[in-house]
Amino acid sequence: MFGSLKALPADPILGLLAKYREDSNPHKIDLGVGVYKNEAGHTAILDCVKAAEKYRNDHEDTKVYIGPTGSPVFNEEMSKLIFGHHKVLIENRARTVSTPGGTGALRVAAEFIKSCKAGATIWVSNPTWANHTGLFEAAGLTVKTYPYYDHENKSLDFDGMLAALKEVSSDDAVLLHACCHNPSGMDLNNEQWQQVVEVAKDVGFLPLVDMAYQGFGIGLDEDAYGLRLMAENVKEMIVCSSCSKNFGLYRERIGGCTIIGESSAAVDVAQSVLLYVIRVIYSMPPAHGAALVETILSSDELRTQWHAELKVMRDRINGNRQLLVDKLVENGVTRDFSFITRQMGMFSFLGITLEQVQQLQDEYSIYMVGSSRMSIAGIANSNVDYLAQSIAKVL
Numbered sequence: 001m002f003g004s005l006k007a008l009p010a011d012p013i014l015g016l017l018a019k020y021r022e023d024s025n026p027h028k029i030d031l032g033v034g035v036y037k038n039e040a041g042h043t044a045i046l047d048c049v050k051a052a053e054k055y056r057n058d059h060e061d062t063k064v065y066i067g068p069t070g071s072p073v074f075n076e077e078m079s080k081l082i083f084g085h086h087k088v089l090i091e092n093r094a095r096t097v098s099t100p101g102g103t104g105a106l107r108v109a110a111e112f113i114k115s116c117k118a119g120a121t122i123w124v125s126n127p128t129w130a131n132h133t134g135l136f137e138a139a140g141l142t143v144k145t146y147p148y149y150d151h152e153n154k155s156l157d158f159d160g161m162l163a164a165l166k167e168v169s170s171d172d173a174v175l176l177h178a179c180c181h182n183p184s185g186m187d188l189n190n191e192q193w194q195q196v197v198e199v200a201k202d203v204g205f206l207p208l209v210d211m212a213y214q215g216f217g218i219g220l221d222e223d224a225y226g227l228r229l230m231a232e233n234v235k236e237m238i239v240c241s242s243c244s245k246n247f248g249l250y251r252e253r254i255g256g257c258t259i260i261g262e263s264s265a266a267v268d269v270a271q272s273v274l275l276y277v278i279r280v281i282y283s284m285p286p287a288h289g290a291a292l293v294e295t296i297l298s299s300d301e302l303r304t305q306w307h308a309e310l311k312v313m314r315d316r317i318n319g320n321r322q323l324l325v326d327k328l329v330e331n332g333v334t335r336d337f338s339f340i341t342r343q344m345g346m347f348s349f350l351g352i353t354l355e356q357v358q359q360l361q362d363e364y365s366i367y368m369v370g371s372s373r374m375s376i377a378g379i380a381n382s383n384v385d386y387l388a389q390s391i392a393k394v395l
């Protein structure tokens with residue numbers, strides 16, 4: 001059976017992790033996988049997570065099955081985090097289930113869409129997270145793209161995006177990034193969100209909003225602006241969220257999939273299908289990460305601490321954007337990289353060629369995705385001079 005298989009290349013993002021770890025150059029820099037790093041280059045466990053883990057160790061008294069929805073407390077706290085004080089919660093039209101990370105949420109959402117319509121089409125931004133397309137196709141959806149990032153002008157091709165979305169069928173789903181667009185860092189502003197919401201209302205497509213970076217852009221509420229506006233205006237919608245980045249719970253695999261229905265009764269029916277989808281894939285989600293998140297979100301003290309720790313991460317990444325741009329200028333680079341400071345979240349394209357990306361890796365041990373997507377969190381005061389000098393050389 002296995003003899004017919006052809007080896008596949010390593011994942012374009014995760015494959016960089018292994019290469020970076022094997023590199024013995026003391027100056028190596030990891031701008032590959034989207035993982036927050038502190039000034040020392042370490043992905044530390046948040047203090048609020050440590051406290052929640054201690055609490056859980058002291059209080060957990062069973063490991064019995066939890067069921068396909070996961071923890072009801074986690075699901076409720078996540079709904080509040082995502083939507084705030086929102087009419088879909090007041091009208092009881094939203095159902096959140098815990099999932100194995102944001103990727104698990106997306107896969108469950110894709111299978112759910114397939115249950116609604118076999119072979120449905122989902123539109124994704126061009127470009128989008130490298131795993132979106134494979135993940136949706138693996139679930140049997142047809143993937144098409146709408147224009148998004150204008151590489152030439154380092155800006156959003158908003159006219160192209162809007163024009164394409166107007167042509168989408170009412171039977172299709174459209175994937176939108178809530179904030180901190182991965183890979184471009186180019187977000188819609190509030191006015192642009194209002195226009196996209198109008199198109200969604202007119203066309204009637206199903207919005208699937210991926211929110212993997214809530215709190216990494218401007219703030220927890222600000223980053224959810226577009227998603228909340230969309231939820232106020234459409235009858236049905238799906239939100240996939242992740243606690244990997246904002247809680248630093250990368251390996252715990254905890255996220256959520258929320259479906260919003262036209263009515264409370266309609267969403268109950270939809271949820272029964274969602275639960276079936278979950279049951280036949282992985283039966284039920286892991287509980288540990290959810291327990292940590294619910295402990296933090298349901299405690300005033302830990303939630304306040306989390307907000308402060310999240311702000312430190314966000315501010316450091318934003319500071320790194322300016323730092324890199326300043327250092328490039330200092331090192332005599334005349335090309336304008338100021339667009340990096342206008343983008344949000346963990347990523348930006350540096351905008352160099354694949355050959356230059358490869359040269360940075362081979363000659364300077366600087367790792368970024370082939371598209372020149374950089375994880376800005378990997379920049380630090382201690383490596384930014386070397387980074388800027390190396391970029392200057394390959395340019």
Ligand code: LMR
Binds near residue numbers: 032033034131182
């Ligand atoms: C990324 O885009 O680097 C992260 O979302 C990690 C991943 O799984 O690809």
